[in-house]
Amino acid sequence: MESKKTSFQELVYNFHQTVRPLDVKLIYEGEINHDIMKVFTTLTEKGLKAEEFKGQKKVFNVMVECLQNISKHSDCIEGMKQDNIGQGIFLISNNEYELNIVTGNTIKNEKKAFLTDKLNHINTLNTDELRSYYKKTLKDSEISHVGGAGLGFIDIARKTKNKLSFNFHPINENYSFFILSAKISK
Amino acid sequence: MENISIKKTNQTPDVKLDSKTGTLSFSGRSLPEDSTQFYAPIIQWIDSYLSSPCKVTNIVFELDYFNTASAKAIFSIIVKFDKLYESNYSVKIEWLYDEDDEDMKELGEEYKDLFKTPILLIAKKDE
Numbered sequence: 001m002e003s004k005k006t007s008f009q010e011l012v013y014n015f016h017q018t019v020r021p022l023d024v025k026l027i028y029e030g031e032i033n034h035d036i037m038k039v040f041t042t043l044t045e046k047g048l049k050a051e052e053f054k055g056q057k058k059v060f061n062v063m064v065e066c067l068q069n070i071s072k073h074s075d076c077i078e079g080m081k082q083d084n085i086g087q088g089i090f091l092i093s094n095n096e097y098e099l100n101i102v103t104g105n106t107i108k109n110e111k112k113a114f115l116t117d118k119l120n121h122i123n124t125l126n127t128d129e130l131r132s133y134y135k136k137t138l139k140d141s142e143i144s145h146v147g148g149a150g151l152g153f154i155d156i157a158r159k160t161k162n163k164l165s166f167n168f169h170p171i172n173e174n175y176s177f178f179i180l181s182a183k184i185s186k
Numbered sequence: 187m188e189n190i191s192i193k194k195t196n197q198t199p200d201v202k203l204d205s206k207t208g209t210l211s212f213s214g215r216s217l218p219e220d221s222t223q224f225y226a227p228i229i230q231w232i233d234s235y236l237s238s239p240c241k242v243t244n245i246v247f248e249l250d251y252f253n254t255a256s257a258k259a260i261f262s263i264i265v266k267f268d269k270l271y272e273s274n275y276s277v278k279i280e281w282l283y284d285e286d287d288e289d290m291k292e293l294g295e296e297y298k299d300l301f302k303t304p305i306l307l308i309a310k311k312d313e
Binding site for chain 1 (some may be wrong): 187196197217219222251253254255257261264287289292296300
Protein backbone atom coordinates (compact mmCIF):
# COMPACT_ATOMS: atom_id res chain seq x y z
CA MET A 1 0.00 0.00 0.00
CA GLU A 2 2.72 2.40 1.05
CA SER A 3 4.61 2.10 -2.22
CA LYS A 4 1.49 2.79 -4.26
CA LYS A 5 0.77 5.87 -2.19
CA THR A 6 4.29 7.16 -2.78
CA SER A 7 4.07 6.54 -6.50
CA PHE A 8 0.75 8.44 -6.73
CA GLN A 9 2.35 11.32 -4.87
CA GLU A 10 5.23 11.22 -7.29
CA LEU A 11 2.83 11.07 -10.19
CA VAL A 12 1.06 14.19 -8.95
CA TYR A 13 4.33 16.04 -8.44
CA ASN A 14 5.76 14.99 -11.81
CA PHE A 15 2.52 15.93 -13.46
CA HIS A 16 2.61 19.34 -11.82
CA GLN A 17 6.23 19.83 -12.95
CA THR A 18 5.38 18.85 -16.51
CA VAL A 19 2.18 20.82 -16.90
CA ARG A 20 3.03 23.99 -14.97
CA PRO A 21 5.42 25.58 -17.50
CA LEU A 22 2.93 25.03 -20.34
CA ASP A 23 -0.13 27.12 -21.13
CA VAL A 24 -2.46 24.31 -20.11
CA LYS A 25 -5.70 25.62 -18.64
CA LEU A 26 -7.49 22.35 -18.23
CA ILE A 27 -6.51 18.72 -18.50
CA TYR A 28 -8.77 15.83 -17.70
CA GLU A 29 -8.52 12.08 -18.07
CA GLY A 30 -11.54 9.92 -17.39
CA GLU A 31 -15.11 9.39 -18.38
CA ILE A 32 -16.53 12.17 -20.51
CA ASN A 33 -20.28 12.47 -20.24
CA HIS A 34 -22.83 15.23 -20.55
CA ASP A 35 -22.34 16.49 -16.97
CA ILE A 36 -18.58 16.78 -17.44
CA MET A 37 -19.21 18.65 -20.68
CA LYS A 38 -21.49 21.12 -18.89
CA VAL A 39 -18.87 21.79 -16.23
CA PHE A 40 -15.98 22.25 -18.68
CA THR A 41 -17.87 24.51 -21.04
CA THR A 42 -19.12 26.67 -18.16
CA LEU A 43 -15.63 26.99 -16.68
CA THR A 44 -14.08 27.87 -20.02
CA GLU A 45 -16.80 30.37 -20.84
CA LYS A 46 -16.19 32.14 -17.54
CA GLY A 47 -12.44 32.17 -18.09
CA LEU A 48 -12.74 33.55 -21.60
CA LYS A 49 -15.30 36.14 -20.58
CA ALA A 50 -12.84 37.43 -18.01
CA GLU A 51 -10.21 37.60 -20.73
CA GLU A 52 -12.67 39.46 -23.01
CA PHE A 53 -11.78 37.13 -25.86
CA LYS A 54 -14.17 37.73 -28.77
CA GLY A 55 -14.13 34.16 -30.04
CA GLN A 56 -15.50 32.60 -26.87
CA LYS A 57 -18.56 31.27 -28.62
CA LYS A 58 -16.39 29.49 -31.18
CA VAL A 59 -14.36 27.92 -28.39
CA PHE A 60 -17.56 26.79 -26.70
CA ASN A 61 -18.76 25.33 -29.98
CA VAL A 62 -15.52 23.44 -30.72
CA MET A 63 -15.34 22.16 -27.14
CA VAL A 64 -18.86 20.75 -27.34
CA GLU A 65 -18.15 18.90 -30.59
CA CYS A 66 -14.81 17.55 -29.32
CA LEU A 67 -16.27 16.37 -26.02
CA GLN A 68 -19.28 14.81 -27.69
CA ASN A 69 -16.93 13.00 -30.08
CA ILE A 70 -15.28 11.30 -27.13
CA SER A 71 -18.46 10.53 -25.27
CA LYS A 72 -20.05 9.06 -28.39
CA HIS A 73 -17.20 7.48 -30.31
CA SER A 74 -14.49 6.25 -27.97
CA ASP A 75 -14.27 2.48 -27.72
CA CYS A 76 -13.33 0.37 -24.75
CA ILE A 77 -10.63 -2.25 -24.89
CA GLU A 78 -12.14 -5.64 -24.21
CA GLY A 79 -11.01 -7.18 -20.97
CA MET A 80 -9.55 -3.97 -19.58
CA LYS A 81 -11.25 -3.24 -16.31
CA GLN A 82 -10.84 0.51 -16.05
CA ASP A 83 -11.55 1.28 -19.64
CA ASN A 84 -15.05 2.50 -20.35
CA ILE A 85 -16.99 3.78 -23.29
CA GLY A 86 -16.75 7.54 -23.26
CA GLN A 87 -13.32 7.51 -21.65
CA GLY A 88 -10.72 9.93 -22.90
CA ILE A 89 -8.37 12.85 -22.38
CA PHE A 90 -9.36 16.45 -22.83
CA LEU A 91 -6.92 19.36 -22.79
CA ILE A 92 -7.19 23.10 -23.34
CA SER A 93 -4.20 25.37 -23.65
CA ASN A 94 -4.48 29.11 -23.99
CA ASN A 95 -1.93 31.84 -24.57
CA GLU A 96 -1.99 35.27 -26.19
CA TYR A 97 -1.69 33.84 -29.73
CA GLU A 98 -3.83 30.75 -29.83
CA LEU A 99 -6.09 28.38 -28.03
CA ASN A 100 -5.67 24.62 -28.49
CA ILE A 101 -8.27 21.99 -27.80
CA VAL A 102 -6.82 18.48 -27.78
CA THR A 103 -8.69 15.23 -27.26
CA GLY A 104 -7.47 11.66 -27.03
CA ASN A 105 -9.46 8.47 -26.93
CA THR A 106 -9.24 4.78 -27.72
CA ILE A 107 -10.74 3.61 -30.99
CA LYS A 108 -11.03 0.28 -32.75
CA ASN A 109 -8.48 0.01 -35.57
CA GLU A 110 -11.25 -0.56 -38.08
CA LYS A 111 -12.27 3.12 -37.66
CA LYS A 112 -8.77 4.37 -38.50
CA ALA A 113 -9.16 4.42 -42.28
CA PHE A 114 -12.52 6.21 -42.11
CA LEU A 115 -11.20 8.85 -39.70
CA THR A 116 -7.99 9.38 -41.71
CA ASP A 117 -9.88 9.78 -44.99
CA LYS A 118 -12.46 12.11 -43.51
CA LEU A 119 -9.93 14.34 -41.73
CA ASN A 120 -7.51 14.44 -44.67
CA HIS A 121 -10.37 15.34 -46.97
CA ILE A 122 -11.53 18.14 -44.66
CA ASN A 123 -7.97 19.48 -44.51
CA THR A 124 -7.84 19.88 -48.30
CA LEU A 125 -10.94 22.10 -48.38
CA ASN A 126 -11.06 25.89 -48.33
CA THR A 127 -13.76 27.94 -46.60
CA ASP A 128 -16.29 27.73 -49.44
CA GLU A 129 -15.67 24.05 -50.04
CA LEU A 130 -16.11 23.33 -46.33
CA ARG A 131 -19.39 25.15 -46.47
CA SER A 132 -20.61 23.04 -49.39
CA TYR A 133 -19.41 19.87 -47.70
CA TYR A 134 -21.28 20.85 -44.53
CA LYS A 135 -24.47 21.46 -46.51
CA LYS A 136 -24.14 18.21 -48.42
CA THR A 137 -23.58 16.24 -45.21
CA LEU A 138 -26.48 18.02 -43.50
CA LYS A 139 -28.70 16.97 -46.38
CA ASP A 140 -27.49 13.43 -47.04
CA SER A 141 -26.38 12.06 -43.67
CA GLU A 142 -28.44 9.72 -41.56
CA ILE A 143 -28.31 10.01 -37.78
CA SER A 144 -26.12 7.17 -36.51
CA HIS A 145 -27.12 4.92 -33.60
CA VAL A 146 -25.03 7.08 -31.26
CA GLY A 147 -26.73 10.24 -32.48
CA GLY A 148 -23.95 11.62 -34.70
CA ALA A 149 -24.72 13.33 -37.97
CA GLY A 150 -21.21 13.20 -39.46
CA LEU A 151 -20.95 16.97 -39.13
CA GLY A 152 -18.69 17.27 -36.08
CA PHE A 153 -15.25 17.44 -37.73
CA ILE A 154 -16.51 19.67 -40.54
CA ASP A 155 -17.99 22.03 -37.98
CA ILE A 156 -14.76 22.09 -35.96
CA ALA A 157 -12.72 22.86 -39.10
CA ARG A 158 -15.11 25.63 -40.10
CA LYS A 159 -15.15 27.26 -36.68
CA THR A 160 -11.39 27.10 -36.07
CA LYS A 161 -10.46 28.08 -39.65
CA ASN A 162 -7.30 26.00 -39.18
CA LYS A 163 -6.28 22.56 -40.37
CA LEU A 164 -7.08 19.76 -37.97
CA SER A 165 -4.05 17.91 -36.70
CA PHE A 166 -4.41 14.23 -35.78
CA ASN A 167 -2.47 11.15 -34.91
CA PHE A 168 -2.92 7.49 -34.07
CA HIS A 169 -0.77 5.66 -31.55
CA PRO A 170 -1.09 1.88 -31.82
CA ILE A 171 -2.20 0.22 -28.57
CA ASN A 172 -2.39 -3.37 -29.82
CA GLU A 173 -3.51 -5.17 -32.96
CA ASN A 174 -7.14 -4.17 -32.41
CA TYR A 175 -6.99 -0.70 -30.89
CA SER A 176 -5.30 2.67 -31.31
CA PHE A 177 -5.22 5.89 -29.35
CA PHE A 178 -6.65 8.69 -31.49
CA ILE A 179 -5.49 12.25 -30.85
CA LEU A 180 -7.10 15.29 -32.43
CA SER A 181 -6.04 18.92 -31.99
CA ALA A 182 -8.04 21.93 -33.00
CA LYS A 183 -6.37 25.33 -32.94
CA ILE A 184 -8.16 28.65 -32.67
CA SER A 185 -5.91 31.56 -33.60
CA LYS A 186 -6.32 34.86 -31.78
CA MET B 187 -54.20 18.07 -30.76
CA GLU B 188 -52.28 19.23 -27.71
CA ASN B 189 -49.90 22.14 -27.95
CA ILE B 190 -46.34 21.64 -26.82
CA SER B 191 -44.45 24.02 -24.60
CA ILE B 192 -40.97 23.10 -23.38
CA LYS B 193 -39.12 25.48 -21.07
CA LYS B 194 -35.54 26.18 -21.97
CA THR B 195 -32.55 24.98 -20.00
CA ASN B 196 -28.89 25.82 -20.40
CA GLN B 197 -28.60 22.89 -22.81
CA THR B 198 -31.98 22.74 -24.52
CA PRO B 199 -34.12 25.36 -26.25
CA ASP B 200 -37.48 26.85 -25.41
CA VAL B 201 -39.96 25.18 -27.74
CA LYS B 202 -43.53 26.29 -28.41
CA LEU B 203 -45.71 24.44 -30.88
CA ASP B 204 -49.25 25.71 -31.39
CA SER B 205 -51.51 23.85 -33.79
CA LYS B 206 -54.39 26.39 -33.61
CA THR B 207 -52.32 29.36 -34.71
CA GLY B 208 -49.87 27.31 -36.77
CA THR B 209 -46.86 28.74 -35.03
CA LEU B 210 -43.68 26.96 -34.00
CA SER B 211 -40.86 28.65 -32.16
CA PHE B 212 -37.45 27.52 -31.00
CA SER B 213 -35.19 29.77 -28.96
CA GLY B 214 -32.08 29.51 -26.82
CA ARG B 215 -29.39 26.87 -26.99
CA SER B 216 -29.60 23.34 -28.28
CA LEU B 217 -26.99 20.82 -27.23
CA PRO B 218 -28.99 18.05 -25.61
CA GLU B 219 -27.26 14.94 -24.39
CA ASP B 220 -29.36 12.92 -26.80
CA SER B 221 -30.70 15.07 -29.62
CA THR B 222 -32.76 12.24 -31.15
CA GLN B 223 -34.56 11.76 -27.86
CA PHE B 224 -35.10 15.50 -27.32
CA TYR B 225 -36.47 16.14 -30.81
CA ALA B 226 -38.54 12.93 -31.10
CA PRO B 227 -41.74 14.32 -29.48
CA ILE B 228 -41.34 17.51 -31.53
CA ILE B 229 -41.04 15.58 -34.80
CA GLN B 230 -44.02 13.46 -33.74
CA TRP B 231 -46.09 16.58 -33.03
CA ILE B 232 -45.15 18.00 -36.42
CA ASP B 233 -46.19 14.79 -38.18
CA SER B 234 -49.64 14.94 -36.64
CA TYR B 235 -49.87 18.72 -37.28
CA LEU B 236 -49.13 18.08 -40.94
CA SER B 237 -52.14 15.78 -41.26
CA SER B 238 -54.36 18.88 -40.85
CA PRO B 239 -52.15 21.95 -41.07
CA CYS B 240 -53.19 25.62 -40.81
CA LYS B 241 -53.39 27.62 -44.02
CA VAL B 242 -50.41 29.63 -42.84
CA THR B 243 -47.61 28.19 -40.75
CA ASN B 244 -45.07 30.46 -39.10
CA ILE B 245 -41.80 29.04 -37.79
CA VAL B 246 -39.34 31.10 -35.80
CA PHE B 247 -35.81 29.99 -34.98
CA GLU B 248 -34.09 32.28 -32.51
CA LEU B 249 -31.16 30.15 -31.45
CA ASP B 250 -27.94 31.37 -29.86
CA TYR B 251 -26.11 28.14 -30.40
CA PHE B 252 -26.74 24.55 -31.44
CA ASN B 253 -24.51 21.52 -31.83
CA THR B 254 -24.20 19.51 -35.03
CA ALA B 255 -26.64 16.81 -33.88
CA SER B 256 -29.25 19.54 -33.37
CA ALA B 257 -28.36 21.00 -36.79
CA LYS B 258 -29.49 17.74 -38.30
CA ALA B 259 -32.70 17.77 -36.22
CA ILE B 260 -33.48 21.31 -37.40
CA PHE B 261 -32.88 20.14 -40.97
CA SER B 262 -35.37 17.28 -40.48
CA ILE B 263 -37.97 19.73 -39.16
CA ILE B 264 -37.62 22.10 -42.12
CA VAL B 265 -37.74 19.17 -44.59
CA LYS B 266 -41.24 18.37 -43.38
CA PHE B 267 -42.48 21.93 -43.84
CA ASP B 268 -40.75 22.24 -47.19
CA LYS B 269 -43.02 19.45 -48.42
CA LEU B 270 -46.03 21.34 -47.06
CA TYR B 271 -44.83 24.48 -48.85
CA GLU B 272 -44.50 22.53 -52.09
CA SER B 273 -48.08 21.37 -51.78
CA ASN B 274 -49.15 25.03 -51.91
CA TYR B 275 -49.58 25.86 -48.25
CA SER B 276 -48.10 29.07 -46.94
CA VAL B 277 -45.02 28.46 -44.79
CA LYS B 278 -42.91 31.27 -43.41
CA ILE B 279 -39.64 30.70 -41.63
CA GLU B 280 -37.77 33.38 -39.73
CA TRP B 281 -34.18 32.91 -38.65
CA LEU B 282 -33.15 35.41 -36.00
CA TYR B 283 -29.50 35.90 -35.04
CA ASP B 284 -27.43 38.44 -33.15
CA GLU B 285 -26.12 40.93 -35.67
CA ASP B 286 -22.50 40.29 -34.73
CA ASP B 287 -22.84 36.50 -34.83
CA GLU B 288 -21.43 35.55 -38.23
CA ASP B 289 -21.61 31.81 -37.54
CA MET B 290 -25.34 31.85 -36.76
CA LYS B 291 -25.99 34.00 -39.80
CA GLU B 292 -24.06 31.56 -42.01
CA LEU B 293 -25.99 28.60 -40.64
CA GLY B 294 -29.23 30.38 -41.48
CA GLU B 295 -27.97 31.02 -45.01
CA GLU B 296 -27.15 27.35 -45.37
CA TYR B 297 -30.67 26.27 -44.48
CA LYS B 298 -31.96 28.91 -46.85
CA ASP B 299 -29.88 27.42 -49.69
CA LEU B 300 -31.16 23.92 -49.00
CA PHE B 301 -34.90 24.59 -49.15
CA LYS B 302 -37.58 26.05 -51.37
CA THR B 303 -39.51 27.54 -48.44
CA PRO B 304 -38.44 31.15 -48.03
CA ILE B 305 -36.29 31.66 -44.95
CA LEU B 306 -36.05 35.23 -43.78
CA LEU B 307 -32.80 36.06 -42.02
CA ILE B 308 -33.22 38.76 -39.39
CA ALA B 309 -30.30 40.39 -37.60
CA LYS B 310 -31.09 41.34 -34.01
CA LYS B 311 -29.50 44.56 -32.80
CA ASP B 312 -27.50 44.48 -29.61
CA GLU B 313 -29.60 45.84 -26.77
